[in-house]
Amino acid sequence: MAMLKKLKLPNDLLTPPSDAAIDELDLELIAHARAVIAKHHRPFWHTVAAALRDDEGRIWTGLHLGATVGRLQICAEPIALGRALLEGGGRIVTSVAVRHPKPDEDDQEIAVVAPCGACRELLADYAPDAWVIVPGGRKMRVATLLPLPYRR
Numbered sequence: 001m002a003m004l005k006k007l008k009l010p011n012d013l014l015t016p017p018s019d020a021a022i023d024e025l026d027l028e029l030i031a032h033a034r035a036v037i038a039k040h041h042r043p044f045w046h047t048v049a050a051a052l053r054d055d056e057g058r059i060w061t062g063l064h065l066g067a068t069v070g071r072l073q074i075c076a077e078p079i080a081l082g083r084a085l086l087e088g089g090g091r092i093v094t095s096v097a098v099r100h101p102k103p104d105e106d107d108q109e110i111a112v113v114a115p116c117g118a119c120r121e122l123l124a125d126y127a128p129d130a131w132v133i134v135p136g137g138r139k140m141r142v143a144t145l146l147p148l149p150y151r152r
């Protein structure tokens with residue numbers, strides 16, 4: 001036991017921070033997502049927007065697609081990711097999703113929401129080192145949100 005205490009891990013093996021406060025760039029990303037859903041909101045059809053930042057500082061937005069057949073609905077994150085992939089985006093470093101409230105809800109603020117389970121899996125595949133902005137002014141690593149991703 002005494003020998004184990006003397007062992008030191010090299011810096012690159014230390015666990016990176018998994019939780020941090022959001023910063024100005026994150027606020028800008030949230031603002032982009034909010035602008036998308038404020039402009040395109042349609043109850044049931046478009047209720048969530050997402051924004052991704054790549055490592056070149058570019059922002060890619062997406063809009064949730066509601067569908068009459070529920071399982072065909074598409075989240076906003078894959079739409080944003082597809083845009084980034086098709087249009088030459090770099091490595092995704094931060095993701096956020098925001099939700100427009102339903103018309104009958106008392107609080108009508110467009111708020112940050114945590115990604116659904118499927119989008120956590122998607123981010124684990126395409127942006128495993130990214131930060132994900134979550135409610136409460138915080139951001140977390142994808143691996144923290146999805147500690148045991150599905151593997152084929």
Ligand SMILES: [Zn+2]
Binds near residue numbers: 117120
């Ligand atoms: Zn989702």
